[in-house]
Amino acid sequence: MEIEDGVVCNQREEEILGLRRGPWTVEEDLTLMNYITKHGEGRWNSLARSAGLRRTGKSCRLRWLNYLRPDVRRGNITLEEQLVILELHSRWGNRWSKIAQHLPGRTDNEIKNYWRTRVQKHAKQLKCDVNSKQFKDTMRYLWMPRLVERIQAAAAAAATAIPNNMNMSSSQVMVPPPENSSTAASSDSLGTQISPVSDITDYYNDPVNNNCNQDYDQVNRINYVPDSLTSPSGYFHHGLDFQAREQNPQCFGSGDTFDNLWNVEDIWFLQQQLNM
DNA sequence: AACGTACGCAACCGCAGTCGT
DNA sequence: GACGACTGCGGTTGCGTACGT
Incomplete structure:
Protein backbone atom coordinates (compact mmCIF):
# COMPACT_ATOMS: atom_id res chain seq x y z
CA MET A 1 0.00 0.00 0.00
CA GLU A 2 1.40 3.32 -1.06
CA ILE A 3 1.59 5.75 1.81
CA GLU A 4 2.37 9.32 0.85
CA ASP A 5 2.29 10.71 4.38
CA GLY A 6 0.63 10.29 7.72
CA VAL A 7 -2.34 12.41 6.83
CA VAL A 8 -3.17 10.44 3.71
CA CYS A 9 -2.67 7.25 5.66
CA ASN A 10 -5.03 8.41 8.40
CA GLN A 11 -7.64 9.55 5.92
CA ARG A 12 -7.55 6.22 4.11
CA GLU A 13 -7.68 4.35 7.39
CA GLU A 14 -10.72 6.35 8.38
CA GLU A 15 -12.36 5.76 5.01
CA ILE A 16 -11.73 2.04 5.27
CA LEU A 17 -13.06 1.93 8.81
CA GLY A 18 -15.95 4.22 7.88
CA LEU A 19 -14.96 6.78 10.49
CA ARG A 20 -16.81 10.06 10.61
CA ARG A 21 -15.22 13.50 10.85
CA GLY A 22 -16.49 17.00 11.37
CA PRO A 23 -19.26 18.33 13.59
CA TRP A 24 -20.97 15.94 15.96
CA THR A 25 -24.65 15.14 15.56
CA VAL A 26 -27.15 15.10 18.42
CA GLU A 27 -27.40 11.32 18.07
CA GLU A 28 -23.66 10.91 18.42
CA ASP A 29 -23.62 13.17 21.47
CA LEU A 30 -26.38 11.15 23.11
CA THR A 31 -24.65 7.88 22.31
CA LEU A 32 -21.39 9.10 23.81
CA MET A 33 -23.04 10.58 26.89
CA ASN A 34 -25.10 7.46 27.55
CA TYR A 35 -22.10 5.22 27.15
CA ILE A 36 -19.92 7.26 29.49
CA THR A 37 -22.72 7.51 32.03
CA LYS A 38 -22.93 3.73 32.11
CA HIS A 39 -19.28 2.75 31.73
CA GLY A 40 -17.24 5.80 32.64
CA GLU A 41 -14.63 7.61 30.57
CA GLY A 42 -11.15 6.53 29.51
CA ARG A 43 -9.72 3.99 27.04
CA TRP A 44 -11.13 6.13 24.30
CA ASN A 45 -10.40 3.96 21.30
CA SER A 46 -12.17 0.94 22.71
CA LEU A 47 -14.88 3.21 24.10
CA ALA A 48 -15.54 4.55 20.61
CA ARG A 49 -15.81 1.03 19.20
CA SER A 50 -17.91 -0.34 22.05
CA ALA A 51 -20.30 2.59 21.95
CA GLY A 52 -20.81 2.03 18.24
CA LEU A 53 -19.52 5.47 17.38
CA ARG A 54 -17.82 5.78 14.03
CA ARG A 55 -15.32 8.22 15.50
CA THR A 56 -11.73 8.02 16.59
CA GLY A 57 -11.03 7.73 20.29
CA LYS A 58 -9.36 11.10 20.13
CA SER A 59 -12.46 12.68 18.68
CA CYS A 60 -14.65 11.15 21.39
CA ARG A 61 -12.32 12.32 24.13
CA LEU A 62 -12.23 15.84 22.77
CA ARG A 63 -15.99 16.03 22.36
CA TRP A 64 -16.53 14.80 25.92
CA LEU A 65 -13.95 17.04 27.57
CA ASN A 66 -14.74 20.20 25.66
CA TYR A 67 -18.48 19.97 25.27
CA LEU A 68 -20.42 17.11 26.81
CA ARG A 69 -18.92 16.91 30.29
CA PRO A 70 -21.61 17.98 32.77
CA ASP A 71 -19.35 20.42 34.60
CA VAL A 72 -18.30 22.32 31.49
CA ARG A 73 -18.96 25.99 32.07
CA ARG A 74 -20.15 27.88 29.04
CA GLY A 75 -20.54 31.54 28.24
CA ASN A 76 -18.31 34.57 28.32
CA ILE A 77 -15.09 34.56 30.28
CA THR A 78 -15.65 36.67 33.39
CA LEU A 79 -13.37 39.48 34.55
CA GLU A 80 -11.99 37.28 37.31
CA GLU A 81 -11.29 34.52 34.86
CA GLN A 82 -9.58 36.96 32.52
CA LEU A 83 -7.36 38.09 35.36
CA VAL A 84 -6.47 34.54 36.27
CA ILE A 85 -5.68 33.71 32.66
CA LEU A 86 -3.43 36.72 32.27
CA GLU A 87 -1.67 36.06 35.56
CA LEU A 88 -1.13 32.36 34.97
CA HIS A 89 -0.13 32.84 31.36
CA SER A 90 2.49 35.36 32.42
CA ARG A 91 3.78 32.69 34.76
CA TRP A 92 3.49 29.54 32.68
CA GLY A 93 3.13 30.62 29.06
CA ASN A 94 0.98 28.54 26.73
CA ARG A 95 0.35 25.80 29.28
CA TRP A 96 -3.36 25.85 28.57
CA SER A 97 -4.31 22.68 30.37
CA LYS A 98 -2.39 23.77 33.46
CA ILE A 99 -4.12 27.15 33.38
CA ALA A 100 -7.47 25.45 32.85
CA GLN A 101 -6.99 23.47 36.05
CA HIS A 102 -7.35 26.73 37.94
CA LEU A 103 -10.53 27.73 36.14
CA PRO A 104 -13.15 25.18 37.12
CA GLY A 105 -15.41 24.26 34.24
CA ARG A 106 -13.27 25.95 31.63
CA THR A 107 -11.45 23.86 29.09
CA GLN A 120 -3.27 38.27 20.56
CA LYS A 121 -5.62 40.58 18.72
CA HIS A 122 -4.74 43.37 21.13
CA ALA A 123 -1.05 42.70 20.66
CA LYS A 124 -1.51 42.86 16.93
CA GLN A 125 -3.41 46.12 17.16
CA LEU A 126 -0.74 47.57 19.41
CA LYS A 127 1.75 46.46 16.77
CA CYS A 128 3.88 44.39 19.08
CA ASP A 129 4.62 40.74 19.55
CA VAL A 130 2.49 39.00 22.15
CA ASN A 131 5.66 37.47 23.62
CA SER A 132 7.59 40.72 23.70
CA LYS A 133 8.63 42.32 26.96
CA GLN A 134 6.75 45.47 25.99
CA PHE A 135 3.47 43.66 25.63
CA LYS A 136 3.98 41.60 28.76
CA ASP A 137 4.77 44.74 30.76
CA THR A 138 1.76 46.50 29.36
CA MET A 139 -0.36 43.54 30.37
CA ARG A 140 1.09 43.34 33.86
CA TYR A 141 1.27 47.04 34.66
CA LEU A 142 -1.82 48.30 32.89
CA TRP A 143 -4.30 45.67 31.89
CA MET A 144 -4.19 43.51 35.00
CA PRO A 145 -4.45 46.37 37.51
CA ARG A 146 -7.38 47.70 35.52
CA LEU A 147 -9.04 44.32 35.67
CA VAL A 148 -8.53 44.29 39.42
CA GLU A 149 -10.16 47.68 39.66
CA ARG A 150 -13.09 46.53 37.59
CA ILE A 151 -13.52 43.42 39.68
CA GLN A 152 -13.42 45.39 42.92
CA ALA A 153 -15.80 48.00 41.57
CA ALA A 154 -18.19 45.31 40.44
CA ALA A 155 -17.91 43.54 43.79
CA ALA A 156 -18.54 46.77 45.68
CA ALA A 157 -21.54 47.56 43.54
CA ALA A 158 -22.90 44.07 43.94
CA ALA A 159 -22.35 44.21 47.70
CA THR A 160 -24.40 47.39 47.79
CA ALA A 161 -27.14 45.86 45.71
CA ILE A 162 -27.06 42.49 47.49
CA PRO A 163 -26.42 43.01 51.23
CA ASN A 164 -25.39 39.43 52.03
CA ASN A 165 -22.67 39.59 49.41
CA MET A 166 -23.84 36.72 47.21
CA ASN A 167 -22.09 38.25 44.29
CA MET A 168 -19.91 37.27 41.36
CA SER A 169 -18.18 34.01 40.77
CA SER A 170 -14.98 34.78 42.60
CA SER A 171 -15.24 31.75 44.81
CA GLN A 172 -15.09 29.53 41.75
CA VAL A 173 -11.91 30.99 40.34
CA MET A 174 -8.74 29.69 41.83
CA VAL A 175 -5.20 30.91 41.40
CA PRO A 176 -2.08 29.69 43.11
CA PRO A 177 -0.12 32.47 44.78
CA PRO A 178 2.49 34.25 42.67
CA GLU A 179 5.58 32.13 42.74
CA ASN A 180 8.03 34.99 43.28
CA SER A 181 6.04 36.81 45.90
CA SER A 182 6.51 36.87 49.62
CA THR A 183 3.10 35.24 49.85
CA ALA A 184 4.35 32.38 47.77
CA ALA A 185 7.54 32.11 49.75
CA SER A 186 5.58 31.66 52.94
CA SER A 187 3.08 29.22 51.54
CA ASP A 188 3.36 25.59 52.48
CA SER A 189 3.03 23.91 49.13
CA LEU A 190 3.48 25.98 46.11
CA GLY A 191 1.47 24.77 43.19
CA THR A 192 -0.91 22.73 45.25
CA GLN A 193 -2.12 25.57 47.39
CA ILE A 194 -5.26 27.08 45.99
CA SER A 195 -6.45 30.53 46.94
CA PRO A 196 -9.50 32.50 45.88
CA VAL A 197 -9.24 35.24 43.34
CA SER A 198 -9.30 37.83 46.08
CA ASP A 199 -5.70 36.88 46.73
CA ILE A 200 -4.70 38.03 43.33
CA THR A 201 -6.55 41.32 43.63
CA ASP A 202 -4.87 41.84 46.99
CA TYR A 203 -1.60 41.00 45.36
CA TYR A 204 -1.93 43.61 42.68
CA ASN A 205 -3.09 46.22 45.17
CA ASP A 206 -0.39 45.60 47.73
CA PRO A 207 2.67 47.75 47.07
CA VAL A 208 4.73 45.36 49.15
CA ASN A 209 4.27 42.58 46.65
CA ASN A 210 5.42 44.39 43.57
CA ASN A 211 5.78 47.79 42.03
CA CYS A 212 2.88 47.27 39.76
CA ASN A 213 0.64 49.88 41.34
CA GLN A 214 3.39 52.40 41.65
CA ASP A 215 4.03 52.13 37.98
CA TYR A 216 0.37 52.11 37.26
CA ASP A 217 -0.15 55.22 39.37
CA GLN A 218 2.64 56.92 37.58
CA VAL A 219 1.07 56.16 34.29
CA ASN A 220 -2.30 57.26 35.57
CA ARG A 221 -0.92 60.54 36.83
CA ILE A 222 0.15 61.50 33.36
CA ASN A 223 -2.21 64.14 32.14
CA TYR A 224 -0.40 65.07 29.00
CA VAL A 225 -1.36 62.99 26.01
CA PRO A 226 0.36 63.82 22.75
CA ASP A 227 -2.06 65.11 20.19
CA SER A 228 -0.51 62.88 17.64
CA LEU A 229 -1.73 59.85 19.51
CA THR A 230 -5.28 58.83 18.98
CA SER A 231 -7.04 56.22 21.06
CA PRO A 232 -7.41 52.80 19.51
CA SER A 233 -10.41 52.21 21.71
CA GLY A 234 -12.71 52.55 18.78
CA TYR A 235 -11.47 49.20 17.60
CA PHE A 236 -12.90 47.33 20.52
CA HIS A 237 -16.56 46.64 20.72
CA HIS A 238 -16.95 42.91 21.00
CA GLY A 239 -17.50 40.21 23.50
CA LEU A 240 -15.72 40.29 26.79
CA ASP A 241 -17.52 43.04 28.61
CA PHE A 242 -21.02 41.95 27.78
CA GLN A 243 -21.45 39.51 30.61
CA ALA A 244 -19.89 41.82 33.18
CA ARG A 245 -22.08 44.61 31.94
CA GLU A 246 -25.14 42.42 32.22
CA GLN A 247 -24.20 41.27 35.69
CA ASN A 248 -23.26 44.70 37.00
CA PRO A 249 -24.64 47.36 34.68
CA GLN A 250 -24.06 50.01 37.31
CA CYS A 251 -20.32 49.55 36.96
CA PHE A 252 -20.20 50.33 33.28
CA GLY A 253 -20.86 53.77 32.00
CA SER A 254 -21.69 54.51 28.42
CA GLY A 255 -18.94 53.55 26.02
CA ASP A 256 -16.97 51.94 28.81
CA THR A 257 -16.28 48.51 27.41
CA PHE A 258 -13.80 46.05 28.78
CA ASP A 259 -11.82 46.29 25.59
CA ASN A 260 -11.40 49.95 26.37
CA LEU A 261 -8.97 48.80 28.99
CA TRP A 262 -6.72 49.33 26.03
CA ASN A 263 -6.46 52.98 25.35
CA VAL A 264 -4.01 55.74 24.67
CA GLU A 265 -2.12 54.90 27.85
CA ASP A 266 -1.15 51.59 26.34
CA ILE A 267 0.33 53.24 23.29
CA TRP A 268 2.19 55.69 25.52
CA PHE A 269 3.39 52.90 27.77
CA LEU A 270 4.61 50.85 24.84
CA GLN A 271 6.46 53.81 23.42
CA GLN A 272 8.18 54.38 26.76
CA GLN A 273 9.17 50.72 26.80
CA LEU A 274 10.53 50.92 23.29
CA ASN A 275 12.51 54.07 24.13
CA MET A 276 14.16 52.44 27.13
C1' DA B 1 -30.93 42.76 -0.06
C1' DA B 2 -26.45 41.23 -1.29
C1' DC B 3 -21.93 40.86 -0.57
C1' DG B 4 -17.48 40.88 1.85
C1' DT B 5 -15.02 40.72 6.15
C1' DA B 6 -14.07 39.72 10.93
C1' DC B 7 -14.86 37.05 14.75
C1' DG B 8 -15.59 33.05 17.81
C1' DC B 9 -15.55 28.44 18.47
C1' DA B 10 -15.50 23.44 17.57
C1' DA B 11 -12.78 20.11 15.72
C1' DC B 12 -8.68 18.29 13.70
C1' DC B 13 -3.61 17.46 13.40
C1' DG B 14 0.99 16.29 14.78
C1' DC B 15 3.97 15.46 18.37
C1' DA B 16 5.63 13.93 22.78
C1' DG B 17 5.01 11.36 26.90
C1' DT B 18 3.31 7.22 29.25
C1' DC B 19 2.21 2.57 29.79
C1' DG B 20 1.91 -2.27 28.90
C1' DT B 21 3.87 -6.20 26.55
C1' DG C 1 15.52 -1.93 25.98
C1' DA C 2 12.29 -1.97 21.89
C1' DC C 3 8.01 -1.55 20.21
C1' DG C 4 3.25 -0.28 19.59
C1' DA C 5 -1.03 1.58 21.44
C1' DC C 6 -2.99 5.06 23.83
C1' DT C 7 -3.43 9.62 25.88
C1' DG C 8 -2.86 14.49 26.48
C1' DC C 9 -1.30 18.84 24.88
C1' DG C 10 -0.54 22.86 22.01
C1' DG C 11 -1.04 24.65 17.39
C1' DT C 12 -3.92 25.22 13.48
C1' DT C 13 -7.87 25.15 10.47
C1' DG C 14 -12.53 25.53 8.79
C1' DC C 15 -17.17 26.82 9.33
C1' DG C 16 -21.17 29.38 10.97
C1' DT C 17 -22.58 33.81 12.28
C1' DA C 18 -22.52 38.71 13.19
C1' DC C 19 -21.42 42.92 11.46
C1' DG C 20 -20.32 46.58 8.20
C1' DT C 21 -20.70 48.57 3.59
Missing part, protein backbone atom coordinates in the same frame (compact mmCIF):
# COMPACT_ATOMS: atom_id res chain seq x y z
CA ASP A 108 -7.94 24.34 27.81
CA ASN A 109 -9.44 24.77 24.35
CA GLU A 110 -11.64 27.62 25.52
CA ILE A 111 -8.79 29.41 27.25
CA LYS A 112 -6.57 28.92 24.24
CA ASN A 113 -9.28 30.35 21.99
CA TYR A 114 -9.73 33.30 24.34
CA TRP A 115 -6.02 34.03 24.27
CA ARG A 116 -5.73 33.76 20.52
CA THR A 117 -8.83 35.72 19.62
CA ARG A 118 -8.67 38.46 22.26
CA VAL A 119 -5.24 38.89 23.71
Whole structure:
Protein backbone atom coordinates (compact mmCIF):
# COMPACT_ATOMS: atom_id res chain seq x y z
CA MET A 1 0.00 0.00 0.00
CA GLU A 2 1.40 3.32 -1.06
CA ILE A 3 1.59 5.75 1.81
CA GLU A 4 2.37 9.32 0.85
CA ASP A 5 2.29 10.71 4.38
CA GLY A 6 0.63 10.29 7.72
CA VAL A 7 -2.34 12.41 6.83
CA VAL A 8 -3.17 10.44 3.71
CA CYS A 9 -2.67 7.25 5.66
CA ASN A 10 -5.03 8.41 8.40
CA GLN A 11 -7.64 9.55 5.92
CA ARG A 12 -7.55 6.22 4.11
CA GLU A 13 -7.68 4.35 7.39
CA GLU A 14 -10.72 6.35 8.38
CA GLU A 15 -12.36 5.76 5.01
CA ILE A 16 -11.73 2.04 5.27
CA LEU A 17 -13.06 1.93 8.81
CA GLY A 18 -15.95 4.22 7.88
CA LEU A 19 -14.96 6.78 10.49
CA ARG A 20 -16.81 10.06 10.61
CA ARG A 21 -15.22 13.50 10.85
CA GLY A 22 -16.49 17.00 11.37
CA PRO A 23 -19.26 18.33 13.59
CA TRP A 24 -20.97 15.94 15.96
CA THR A 25 -24.65 15.14 15.56
CA VAL A 26 -27.15 15.10 18.42
CA GLU A 27 -27.40 11.32 18.07
CA GLU A 28 -23.66 10.91 18.42
CA ASP A 29 -23.62 13.17 21.47
CA LEU A 30 -26.38 11.15 23.11
CA THR A 31 -24.65 7.88 22.31
CA LEU A 32 -21.39 9.10 23.81
CA MET A 33 -23.04 10.58 26.89
CA ASN A 34 -25.10 7.46 27.55
CA TYR A 35 -22.10 5.22 27.15
CA ILE A 36 -19.92 7.26 29.49
CA THR A 37 -22.72 7.51 32.03
CA LYS A 38 -22.93 3.73 32.11
CA HIS A 39 -19.28 2.75 31.73
CA GLY A 40 -17.24 5.80 32.64
CA GLU A 41 -14.63 7.61 30.57
CA GLY A 42 -11.15 6.53 29.51
CA ARG A 43 -9.72 3.99 27.04
CA TRP A 44 -11.13 6.13 24.30
CA ASN A 45 -10.40 3.96 21.30
CA SER A 46 -12.17 0.94 22.71
CA LEU A 47 -14.88 3.21 24.10
CA ALA A 48 -15.54 4.55 20.61
CA ARG A 49 -15.81 1.03 19.20
CA SER A 50 -17.91 -0.34 22.05
CA ALA A 51 -20.30 2.59 21.95
CA GLY A 52 -20.81 2.03 18.24
CA LEU A 53 -19.52 5.47 17.38
CA ARG A 54 -17.82 5.78 14.03
CA ARG A 55 -15.32 8.22 15.50
CA THR A 56 -11.73 8.02 16.59
CA GLY A 57 -11.03 7.73 20.29
CA LYS A 58 -9.36 11.10 20.13
CA SER A 59 -12.46 12.68 18.68
CA CYS A 60 -14.65 11.15 21.39
CA ARG A 61 -12.32 12.32 24.13
CA LEU A 62 -12.23 15.84 22.77
CA ARG A 63 -15.99 16.03 22.36
CA TRP A 64 -16.53 14.80 25.92
CA LEU A 65 -13.95 17.04 27.57
CA ASN A 66 -14.74 20.20 25.66
CA TYR A 67 -18.48 19.97 25.27
CA LEU A 68 -20.42 17.11 26.81
CA ARG A 69 -18.92 16.91 30.29
CA PRO A 70 -21.61 17.98 32.77
CA ASP A 71 -19.35 20.42 34.60
CA VAL A 72 -18.30 22.32 31.49
CA ARG A 73 -18.96 25.99 32.07
CA ARG A 74 -20.15 27.88 29.04
CA GLY A 75 -20.54 31.54 28.24
CA ASN A 76 -18.31 34.57 28.32
CA ILE A 77 -15.09 34.56 30.28
CA THR A 78 -15.65 36.67 33.39
CA LEU A 79 -13.37 39.48 34.55
CA GLU A 80 -11.99 37.28 37.31
CA GLU A 81 -11.29 34.52 34.86
CA GLN A 82 -9.58 36.96 32.52
CA LEU A 83 -7.36 38.09 35.36
CA VAL A 84 -6.47 34.54 36.27
CA ILE A 85 -5.68 33.71 32.66
CA LEU A 86 -3.43 36.72 32.27
CA GLU A 87 -1.67 36.06 35.56
CA LEU A 88 -1.13 32.36 34.97
CA HIS A 89 -0.13 32.84 31.36
CA SER A 90 2.49 35.36 32.42
CA ARG A 91 3.78 32.69 34.76
CA TRP A 92 3.49 29.54 32.68
CA GLY A 93 3.13 30.62 29.06
CA ASN A 94 0.98 28.54 26.73
CA ARG A 95 0.35 25.80 29.28
CA TRP A 96 -3.36 25.85 28.57
CA SER A 97 -4.31 22.68 30.37
CA LYS A 98 -2.39 23.77 33.46
CA ILE A 99 -4.12 27.15 33.38
CA ALA A 100 -7.47 25.45 32.85
CA GLN A 101 -6.99 23.47 36.05
CA HIS A 102 -7.35 26.73 37.94
CA LEU A 103 -10.53 27.73 36.14
CA PRO A 104 -13.15 25.18 37.12
CA GLY A 105 -15.41 24.26 34.24
CA ARG A 106 -13.27 25.95 31.63
CA THR A 107 -11.45 23.86 29.09
CA ASP A 108 -7.94 24.34 27.81
CA ASN A 109 -9.44 24.77 24.35
CA GLU A 110 -11.64 27.62 25.52
CA ILE A 111 -8.79 29.41 27.25
CA LYS A 112 -6.57 28.92 24.24
CA ASN A 113 -9.28 30.35 21.99
CA TYR A 114 -9.73 33.30 24.34
CA TRP A 115 -6.02 34.03 24.27
CA ARG A 116 -5.73 33.76 20.52
CA THR A 117 -8.83 35.72 19.62
CA ARG A 118 -8.67 38.46 22.26
CA VAL A 119 -5.24 38.89 23.71
CA GLN A 120 -3.27 38.27 20.56
CA LYS A 121 -5.62 40.58 18.72
CA HIS A 122 -4.74 43.37 21.13
CA ALA A 123 -1.05 42.70 20.66
CA LYS A 124 -1.51 42.86 16.93
CA GLN A 125 -3.41 46.12 17.16
CA LEU A 126 -0.74 47.57 19.41
CA LYS A 127 1.75 46.46 16.77
CA CYS A 128 3.88 44.39 19.08
CA ASP A 129 4.62 40.74 19.55
CA VAL A 130 2.49 39.00 22.15
CA ASN A 131 5.66 37.47 23.62
CA SER A 132 7.59 40.72 23.70
CA LYS A 133 8.63 42.32 26.96
CA GLN A 134 6.75 45.47 25.99
CA PHE A 135 3.47 43.66 25.63
CA LYS A 136 3.98 41.60 28.76
CA ASP A 137 4.77 44.74 30.76
CA THR A 138 1.76 46.50 29.36
CA MET A 139 -0.36 43.54 30.37
CA ARG A 140 1.09 43.34 33.86
CA TYR A 141 1.27 47.04 34.66
CA LEU A 142 -1.82 48.30 32.89
CA TRP A 143 -4.30 45.67 31.89
CA MET A 144 -4.19 43.51 35.00
CA PRO A 145 -4.45 46.37 37.51
CA ARG A 146 -7.38 47.70 35.52
CA LEU A 147 -9.04 44.32 35.67
CA VAL A 148 -8.53 44.29 39.42
CA GLU A 149 -10.16 47.68 39.66
CA ARG A 150 -13.09 46.53 37.59
CA ILE A 151 -13.52 43.42 39.68
CA GLN A 152 -13.42 45.39 42.92
CA ALA A 153 -15.80 48.00 41.57
CA ALA A 154 -18.19 45.31 40.44
CA ALA A 155 -17.91 43.54 43.79
CA ALA A 156 -18.54 46.77 45.68
CA ALA A 157 -21.54 47.56 43.54
CA ALA A 158 -22.90 44.07 43.94
CA ALA A 159 -22.35 44.21 47.70
CA THR A 160 -24.40 47.39 47.79
CA ALA A 161 -27.14 45.86 45.71
CA ILE A 162 -27.06 42.49 47.49
CA PRO A 163 -26.42 43.01 51.23
CA ASN A 164 -25.39 39.43 52.03
CA ASN A 165 -22.67 39.59 49.41
CA MET A 166 -23.84 36.72 47.21
CA ASN A 167 -22.09 38.25 44.29
CA MET A 168 -19.91 37.27 41.36
CA SER A 169 -18.18 34.01 40.77
CA SER A 170 -14.98 34.78 42.60
CA SER A 171 -15.24 31.75 44.81
CA GLN A 172 -15.09 29.53 41.75
CA VAL A 173 -11.91 30.99 40.34
CA MET A 174 -8.74 29.69 41.83
CA VAL A 175 -5.20 30.91 41.40
CA PRO A 176 -2.08 29.69 43.11
CA PRO A 177 -0.12 32.47 44.78
CA PRO A 178 2.49 34.25 42.67
CA GLU A 179 5.58 32.13 42.74
CA ASN A 180 8.03 34.99 43.28
CA SER A 181 6.04 36.81 45.90
CA SER A 182 6.51 36.87 49.62
CA THR A 183 3.10 35.24 49.85
CA ALA A 184 4.35 32.38 47.77
CA ALA A 185 7.54 32.11 49.75
CA SER A 186 5.58 31.66 52.94
CA SER A 187 3.08 29.22 51.54
CA ASP A 188 3.36 25.59 52.48
CA SER A 189 3.03 23.91 49.13
CA LEU A 190 3.48 25.98 46.11
CA GLY A 191 1.47 24.77 43.19
CA THR A 192 -0.91 22.73 45.25
CA GLN A 193 -2.12 25.57 47.39
CA ILE A 194 -5.26 27.08 45.99
CA SER A 195 -6.45 30.53 46.94
CA PRO A 196 -9.50 32.50 45.88
CA VAL A 197 -9.24 35.24 43.34
CA SER A 198 -9.30 37.83 46.08
CA ASP A 199 -5.70 36.88 46.73
CA ILE A 200 -4.70 38.03 43.33
CA THR A 201 -6.55 41.32 43.63
CA ASP A 202 -4.87 41.84 46.99
CA TYR A 203 -1.60 41.00 45.36
CA TYR A 204 -1.93 43.61 42.68
CA ASN A 205 -3.09 46.22 45.17
CA ASP A 206 -0.39 45.60 47.73
CA PRO A 207 2.67 47.75 47.07
CA VAL A 208 4.73 45.36 49.15
CA ASN A 209 4.27 42.58 46.65
CA ASN A 210 5.42 44.39 43.57
CA ASN A 211 5.78 47.79 42.03
CA CYS A 212 2.88 47.27 39.76
CA ASN A 213 0.64 49.88 41.34
CA GLN A 214 3.39 52.40 41.65
CA ASP A 215 4.03 52.13 37.98
CA TYR A 216 0.37 52.11 37.26
CA ASP A 217 -0.15 55.22 39.37
CA GLN A 218 2.64 56.92 37.58
CA VAL A 219 1.07 56.16 34.29
CA ASN A 220 -2.30 57.26 35.57
CA ARG A 221 -0.92 60.54 36.83
CA ILE A 222 0.15 61.50 33.36
CA ASN A 223 -2.21 64.14 32.14
CA TYR A 224 -0.40 65.07 29.00
CA VAL A 225 -1.36 62.99 26.01
CA PRO A 226 0.36 63.82 22.75
CA ASP A 227 -2.06 65.11 20.19
CA SER A 228 -0.51 62.88 17.64
CA LEU A 229 -1.73 59.85 19.51
CA THR A 230 -5.28 58.83 18.98
CA SER A 231 -7.04 56.22 21.06
CA PRO A 232 -7.41 52.80 19.51
CA SER A 233 -10.41 52.21 21.71
CA GLY A 234 -12.71 52.55 18.78
CA TYR A 235 -11.47 49.20 17.60
CA PHE A 236 -12.90 47.33 20.52
CA HIS A 237 -16.56 46.64 20.72
CA HIS A 238 -16.95 42.91 21.00
CA GLY A 239 -17.50 40.21 23.50
CA LEU A 240 -15.72 40.29 26.79
CA ASP A 241 -17.52 43.04 28.61
CA PHE A 242 -21.02 41.95 27.78
CA GLN A 243 -21.45 39.51 30.61
CA ALA A 244 -19.89 41.82 33.18
CA ARG A 245 -22.08 44.61 31.94
CA GLU A 246 -25.14 42.42 32.22
CA GLN A 247 -24.20 41.27 35.69
CA ASN A 248 -23.26 44.70 37.00
CA PRO A 249 -24.64 47.36 34.68
CA GLN A 250 -24.06 50.01 37.31
CA CYS A 251 -20.32 49.55 36.96
CA PHE A 252 -20.20 50.33 33.28
CA GLY A 253 -20.86 53.77 32.00
CA SER A 254 -21.69 54.51 28.42
CA GLY A 255 -18.94 53.55 26.02
CA ASP A 256 -16.97 51.94 28.81
CA THR A 257 -16.28 48.51 27.41
CA PHE A 258 -13.80 46.05 28.78
CA ASP A 259 -11.82 46.29 25.59
CA ASN A 260 -11.40 49.95 26.37
CA LEU A 261 -8.97 48.80 28.99
CA TRP A 262 -6.72 49.33 26.03
CA ASN A 263 -6.46 52.98 25.35
CA VAL A 264 -4.01 55.74 24.67
CA GLU A 265 -2.12 54.90 27.85
CA ASP A 266 -1.15 51.59 26.34
CA ILE A 267 0.33 53.24 23.29
CA TRP A 268 2.19 55.69 25.52
CA PHE A 269 3.39 52.90 27.77
CA LEU A 270 4.61 50.85 24.84
CA GLN A 271 6.46 53.81 23.42
CA GLN A 272 8.18 54.38 26.76
CA GLN A 273 9.17 50.72 26.80
CA LEU A 274 10.53 50.92 23.29
CA ASN A 275 12.51 54.07 24.13
CA MET A 276 14.16 52.44 27.13
C1' DA B 1 -30.93 42.76 -0.06
C1' DA B 2 -26.45 41.23 -1.29
C1' DC B 3 -21.93 40.86 -0.57
C1' DG B 4 -17.48 40.88 1.85
C1' DT B 5 -15.02 40.72 6.15
C1' DA B 6 -14.07 39.72 10.93
C1' DC B 7 -14.86 37.05 14.75
C1' DG B 8 -15.59 33.05 17.81
C1' DC B 9 -15.55 28.44 18.47
C1' DA B 10 -15.50 23.44 17.57
C1' DA B 11 -12.78 20.11 15.72
C1' DC B 12 -8.68 18.29 13.70
C1' DC B 13 -3.61 17.46 13.40
C1' DG B 14 0.99 16.29 14.78
C1' DC B 15 3.97 15.46 18.37
C1' DA B 16 5.63 13.93 22.78
C1' DG B 17 5.01 11.36 26.90
C1' DT B 18 3.31 7.22 29.25
C1' DC B 19 2.21 2.57 29.79
C1' DG B 20 1.91 -2.27 28.90
C1' DT B 21 3.87 -6.20 26.55
C1' DG C 1 15.52 -1.93 25.98
C1' DA C 2 12.29 -1.97 21.89
C1' DC C 3 8.01 -1.55 20.21
C1' DG C 4 3.25 -0.28 19.59
C1' DA C 5 -1.03 1.58 21.44
C1' DC C 6 -2.99 5.06 23.83
C1' DT C 7 -3.43 9.62 25.88
C1' DG C 8 -2.86 14.49 26.48
C1' DC C 9 -1.30 18.84 24.88
C1' DG C 10 -0.54 22.86 22.01
C1' DG C 11 -1.04 24.65 17.39
C1' DT C 12 -3.92 25.22 13.48
C1' DT C 13 -7.87 25.15 10.47
C1' DG C 14 -12.53 25.53 8.79
C1' DC C 15 -17.17 26.82 9.33
C1' DG C 16 -21.17 29.38 10.97
C1' DT C 17 -22.58 33.81 12.28
C1' DA C 18 -22.52 38.71 13.19
C1' DC C 19 -21.42 42.92 11.46
C1' DG C 20 -20.32 46.58 8.20
C1' DT C 21 -20.70 48.57 3.59
